[in-house]
Amino acid sequence: MLFFLFCISLLSWTTESATTCPDQWIPYHESCYLFGHTHLSFFEAGYYCQQHNSHLVRMETATENNFIKNHIRYMTEARWWIGLTDVYAEHQWVWYGTNEPPVFTDWYPGQPDDQGYEEDCCELLYRHGQWAWHDVDCNYHISYAICEMDGGIDQGIVG
Numbered sequence: 001m002l003f004f005l006f007c008i009s010l011l012s013w014t015t016e017s018a019t020t021c022p023d024q025w026i027p028y029h030e031s032c033y034l035f036g037h038t039h040l041s042f043f044e045a046g047y048y049c050q051q052h053n054s055h056l057v058r059m060e061t062a063t064e065n066n067f068i069k070n071h072i073r074y075m076t077e078a079r080w081w082i083g084l085t086d087v088y089a090e091h092q093w094v095w096y097g098t099n100e101p102p103v104f105t106d107w108y109p110g111q112p113d114d115q116g117y118e119e120d121c122c123e124l125l126y127r128h129g130q131w132a133w134h135d136v137d138c139n140y141h142i143s144y145a146i147c148e149m150d151g152g153i154d155q156g157i158v159g
Contacts, residue, residue, distance in 0.1 A: 019151035027151055028067050033057065035072065035080075036145035042121035042138035045081040045145035046096055054149035056083030058095045058102075065106050068124065068146065069131040079143040084122035087138060090114070093122070108132040 021032030034052055036045065042056075049055050059065040059082060072080060083096040093112070094101055108127075112119065112135035121138035124131055124146070136142070 021149075021151050025149075026071065028064070030151050031064075032149050032151045033068070033071070034145075034147040034149075035075070036147070039141045039143065040081070040145055041141050042081055042085065042096075042143075044141075045143070046083070048145045049147035052147055052149070054147040055097050056081055057146040057148040058083050058098070059104065059106070060102070061104055062106075065104065072124070072146075073126075073131065077144050078126040080124040080146050081143045082122050082124055082133070082146060083148075084133070085120055085138070086112070086114075086135075087120040090120075106133050108134055111135055 019027035019030055019032065021027045025032040025034050027033075032054075034049075034054065036048060038048075040048060046056050057068065059068060068080075084093050084102060085096050086093045088094065088099070091112075091114070092101070093105075108125070111133060112122070114120075114135060116137075118137045119135040121136060122133050123136050123143045125134040125136075127134075
């Protein structure tokens with residue numbers, strides 16, 4: 001009986017870590033995400049994120065991409081800016097703010113197509129029953145911002 005109580009007491013003093021985020025932000029792994037509520041151009045969306053001490057989302061893995069898609073599938077908005085652009089050099093897609101090329105992509109088939117030679121920014125678009133990446137004119141005010149910031153790690157003692 002004493003051994004059983006000892007084990008229970010050990011379990012109640014385990015340490016857990018969690019990502020902490022500001023109000024209105026969604027934690028996932030070690031990042032926090034904010035989903036905007038206003039149609040903005042790509043650069044306005046980038047500025048909106050900067051005002052919130054963050055940047056347009058940089059989806060670096062399939063897991064992160066799926067998290068974002070699963071979160072927005074219940075929202076009515078069908079277009080969301082992500083931080084990918086080829087505005088600096090045509091057909092050389094990089095993350096806005098770091099100029100790093102993506103290691104993961106999720107383009108619709110046939111994308112990016114640079115239709116009309118004006119599509120230099122990337123949005124997450126819902127069409128044909130699925131979410132995927134689509135290049136679009138950076139100046140269109142048709143998409144909402146998804147912002148990302150590093151989350152704080154809260155080390156707390158449970159028990």
